[in-house]
Amino acid sequence: MKKPKSKKPFFRKRNKTHLSESQEIELLESWIESGKPESGSNPLSISSPDADAPVGFSSDRSFSAYSGCTRFDQLPLSKNTKKGLESKYTVMSEIQRASIPHSLCGRDVLGAAKTGSGKTLAFIIPVLEKLYRARWGPEDGVGSIIISPTRELAAQLFEELKIVGKHHSFSAGLLIGGRKDVDTEKERVHDLNILVCTPGRLLQHMDETPNFECSQLQILVLDEADRILDVGFKKAVNAIVSQLPKQRQTLLFSATQTKSVQDLARLSLKDPEYLSVHAESVTATPKLLQQTAMVVPLDQKLDMLWSFIKAHLNSKTLVFLSSCKQVKFVYEAFKKLRPGVPLKCLHGRQKQERRMGIYHQFSEKRSVLFSTDIASRGLDFPAVDWVVQVDCPEDVPSYIHRVGRTARFTSVGRSILFLMPSETEMMAKLQTAKIPIQYMKANTQRLQSVSGLLASLLVKYPEMQYLAQRAFATYLRSIYLQRDKEVFDVLKLPVEEFSASLGLPMTPKIRFLNQKVKKKSAPVEALLQEENVSEDNSAPLKAKVPIKKKRIDKTKEEAENDILLAKETPIEDGENEAAAPMTRILKKKKLKINVHRPVGTRVIFDEEGNTLPPLAALADTKSGDGVLQLSKVKERYAKLKEEMKERDKEDKLLLRQRLREKRTKEKIKLKRGRTEEDDGEGEGDQDGSVLDREGNDRNGKRSKIYFNSDSDEGEKKERKDVGYIADTISLAEQEAFALKLLSSMHS
Ligand code: ADP
Ligand code: MG
Secondary structure, eight states: OOOOGGGSOOHHHHHHTTOOHHHHHHHHHHHHHHTOOOTTOOGGGSOOOOTTSOOSBOTTOOBOOOTTOOBGGGSOOOHHHHHHHHTTOOBOOHHHHHHHHHHHTTOOEEEEOOTTSOHHHHHHHHHHHHHHHTTOOGGGOOOEEEEOSSHHHHHHHHHHHHHHTTTSOOOEEEEOTTOSTHHHHHHHGGGOSEEEEOHHHHHHHHHHSTTOOOTTOOEEEEETHHHHTSHHHHHHHHHHHTTSOSSSEEEEEESSOOOOHHHHHHTTOOSOEEEETTTTSSOSSOTTEEEEEEEOOGGGHHHHHHHHHHHTTTSOEEEEOSSHHHHHHHHHHHHHHOOSSOEEEEOTTSOHHHHHHHHHHHHHSOOEEEEOGGGSSSOOOTTOOEEEESSOOSSHHHHHHHHTTSSOTTOOEEEEEEEOGGGTHHHHHHHHTTOOEEEOEEOGGGOOOOHHHHHHHHHHOHHHHHHHHHHHHHHHHHHHHOSOTTTOOGGGSOHHHHHHHTTOSSOOOOHHHHHHHHHTTSOHHHHHHHHHHHHHTTOOOOOSSOBOOOOOOOOHHHHHHOSEESSSSOOOTTBOOOOOOOOOHHHHOOOOOOTTSOTTOOOEEOTTSOEEOGGGGGBOTTTOSOOBOHHHHHHHHHHHHHHHHHHHHHHHHHHHHHHHHHHHHHHHHHHHHHHHHHHHHTTTOTTOOOBOTTOOBOTTOTTOOOOOOSSHHHHHHHHHHHHHHHHHSOHHHHHHHHHHHHHHHHO
């Protein structure tokens, strides 16, 4: 059907005939003004304009509606932004549809939408547009600041900004900690229009960079806003905000939005628009995310994790642990055990280049990434199949962000949460927060034990012992420091078993734990004993939350390998029975010989033919409880240490001898070569100087060649050896000797 002439859009037509920048801006402003959504309204509830309706303005200067529109090209955006979007994005997501019309008109926005729902574009587009319409140029300085809680997320936002803003002429910079080029940054920061940064680095520039100022700032963005307004960043954020002009637009986005009036007051928001697009949604997490929980005693977590990894070798998996030390230990240990899939680790103690390298590698390649919570917020790794939470998250928002690393945008994903019997209260909290999570049981038949292997690793690699001890202590400390005491109670943990499960021969002393126990006037041993007693009696610990039946779609092969039982052990809906924790591995489970065990480790069998971890032989057999006897362990360790020392000495001697022989041989060779060379070059070498290997001039000492050696002693010896060869047998003598030998052979 033909449209009436007067209704034909000529915004686009005029574009083609090179609408000047100022004309375009003028039109955009009129367009935005004409279609402003009402304050407090949600554009999602406005019926979308006809998809085929002309876009822009008509000859009578009436503009097409943009509130409620579904496509980016229906929005009053500059052609530079539209071109930037074209390559990747056409249809808007809900949060984009709801918030962009408001933010384009300069309003403060608090946007909340599930993880992976496209919040980044919902603030990058308004930032570009605001500066473009303000005709921001290099001489205007900082016009926008985008703050992220982590460096990797800042880098990711910066990449997205580069893609969408590539046709604009603004300068943008990534200011994050851990980068060495802070001086270059200081020189260039004045020329930047858009800063993407972490709070610490921004504050560093505010404090240290001469003449750095943001007094003209137009628009401030806090991504993961609740995290940035959290106590951890409170001081830094207050200091930053105090240096920003109050007259500005502010956009706050997160999947778990803060509503604390106090927090928002700190940012001096003006009549902010609350746009919580998924608030009415049945679930707080992405629709395509399948979530499960499993009761796993502390001392079986690593067995369960190992078995999980072995059963999902073709998956991209993100594993969350509670601290850097945990991550380091599990990563180093599992790497040595070679599970058959590449392993990576990410934590705050790594150098920044390494962190970024790992971030990119995990984005590109299928692997297992062990991480602390630094990877829990905002990161958009493509195609993560599984999120495994080995250590319980500190609260519900933390859970939501961790699982949100999978099932992003329109992708599917799965997650599993290990809960200790003492942490099952968390399940109730998650379910109350509209998180559809179900218990499932482990397929114990496919469970592989690693505690034995870890014990051998710790003997073979003494540095691993240190890592294990640190992991042990920091884990207990992290539980001790958790705020939610309903979920976390360090005194309920099976400390001895946990220590053994990391391969440690004896339980390290934990000072804060003892203090805590003293305060409660009960000895820790007694408390731990109680724990042991109930478990020795195999009394199943009851989980408080009802368990529902869970089915997960799997390929047949996957289902066979899977350690997660769904079909085999269905638990009836509403049944108030606990997902009983599995039996303690070190005591009851039969261990198989593992072909993947580290080379050179001994396999020890018990009387029934079961394999034992090397140190289990030291366990007190009389009491039959498998607990290691400290005196025996110490004795064994001292013996091992002595043996190692002896072997080490022998090895070193042998190595030294071999090196010496090698060097002597080389020297003879070199000496011969040198003598021949000298014979040939003698005439040209008028001043007779010789450079040794270190490049020193050794005038007049041609018969001797000195080598750099490891120690003074070694050096002296070398000199003597060479001296002996060179001094005692001349070349002429050697030749004569050789000739004699030859002639005697022929005769
Ligand atoms: P969030 O910040 O809500 O967790 P992101 O902004 O990181 O989500 O977006 C998640 C993924 O969805 C990204 O890979 C992004 O490129 C993609 N995405 C966002 N908006 C759109 C859109 N309108 N169309 C297609 N893909 C989109
Ligand atoms: Mg995000």
